[in-house]
Amino acid sequence: MEVMSDEDAVLAHESPEYRTAPPEHTHRTLPPQSPPPHGESALPAPGMGRDPGYDIPGTASSSGLARGADWKTTSLADISWCSARWQDLRQLCNICFTATNHDNIAYIDRYDTHELCKYIYDRIPELIRRYPAATSFGGCLDKPYPWQLSTDSALGPTTITYTVSHTLEHSESVTEGWAIGGSAGFNLGPLGGSVSTEYSHSRTNTTTWSRTGSTSSDFGVEAGHYGRIDVFATAGLYNGYLFFSTATLPTHPGDGRRCFDIGSRHILTSYAHYCFPVKKALMKSPNSPSPLVRIGQPWRSGTTPPATELPNSIPRHQHT
Structure with missing residues (x-):
């Protein structure tokens, strides 16, 4: 040798x-608000303009x-x-x-x-x-909260019916030099498609995402408006x-x-x-119980559609 x-x-x-x-x-981010109750059904839909509150x-x-x-x-x-x-x-x-x-x-x-x-x-x-x-x-x-998926835009008056689901493969140890974490598949049906990614646990992690999960809901779009569903990872x-x-x-x-x-x-x-x-x-967010968060995005017809950014979650940078 x-x-x-x-x-x-x-x-x-x-x-x-x-x-x-x-x-x-x-780098710093906006202070989190009080987290919503744990659980798949309570997690994915913060109000417009709200940070979901996870760390x-x-x-x-x-x-x-x-x-x-x-x-x-x-x-x-x-x-x-x-x-x-x-x-x-x-x-x-x-x-x-x-x-x-x-x-x-x-x-x-x-x-x-x-x-x-x-x-x-x-x-x-x-x-x-x-x-x-x-x-x-x-x-x-x-x-x-990086963006993952969106439905097609729909012109109101209408109702968008959708299902958000995920499947994970997870390792609880450092494997072949790779951090604790795994691979994830996210799906937004019926019109949002699917995406796959990999994620890791940070040193401060305190929760574990469920291996599978699914939630369905409706989003009403008023006349004279467009609307869509955006899905984001509860991660950074x-x-x-x-x-x-x-x-x-x-x-x-x-x-x-x-x-x-x-x-x-x-x-x-x-x-x-x-x-x-x-x-x-x-x-992964150290305290999030589920990998995804969803919001309904409405906007008036004839105006620019909103960006695929979770409201109030953009990091602010301070140079020293």
């Missing part, structure tokens, strides 16, 4: 972003890589650093994410041209599979990093640096973390 030193590899980068974190900024934190972390997160098309420029992410990650591993090692990070993305960096990046699935205890995801909120989309932390890795005999194997190489490292940018990680 070939022994490689990252001092001859990652340290060869001249760009400063490989040695220090990107500029910080924090969509400004940051989320998980052991293992968040399921469905996109690293293959994500670059370092796509990710904004937020200081609260580090504090969240410290709750996962306080010896990994210390107050002093957040600058001792090698940032690697798909555009990296250095041979060893590219070698590691191309083997992310192997890396998380071989070292699940050393991998974690830390993200900042990009979008709460998070952008951040896959962290491969070296604090728990073995030390190389006679050298003292941490070491790990990947592919055919044995790599010596003095870095605290290798960071890979990822985006669009769907993280």
Whole structure:
């Protein structure tokens, strides 16, 4: 097995972003209102202009890589650093994410041209599979309650009769380096279609979504108006990093640096973390009992239809 030193590899980068974190900024969302009663029938229909009231934190972390997160098309420029992410990650591993090692990070993305960096990046699935205890995801909120499905628009006076349903496959443990979570299928019948996605539990999760669920209802559309049903996930989309932390890795005999194997190489490292940018990680709301929420969207004929955004749920950004 070939022994490689990252001092001859990652340290060869001249760009400063490989040695220090990107500029910080924090994300926050509107304060939640009192949550509705638990249960499928009570959950899915908040009033117009209302946040459903579930917890969509400004940051989320998980052991293992968040399921469905996109690293293959994500670059370092796509990710904004937020200081609260580090504090969240410290709750996962306080010896990994210390107050002093957040600058001792090698940032690697798909555009990296250095041979060893590219070698590691191309083997992310192997890396998380071989070292699940050393991998974690830390993200900042990009979008709460992401839209999933809508019915066709209908001109009133009419009644839209519909059924919202879901099926889940769920894992209660980190599997092959992927975070606790699973896959989900959402359906809006008869005219809304279906969609599939993957989701993960964050560190602070306290509830479990039911494996299956279905609810039916009617939505009345007045004369002179159009209407539709929009369905959103009770979750947040998070952008951040896959962290491969070296604090728990073995030390190389006679050298003292941490070491790990990947592919055919044995790599010596003095870095605290290798960071890979990822985006669009769907993280379940920590306190939601069901994966979906629905609203009826009416608008006057001749006006612009409303956007597929859950009212009062758009994150606000404060740069620091």
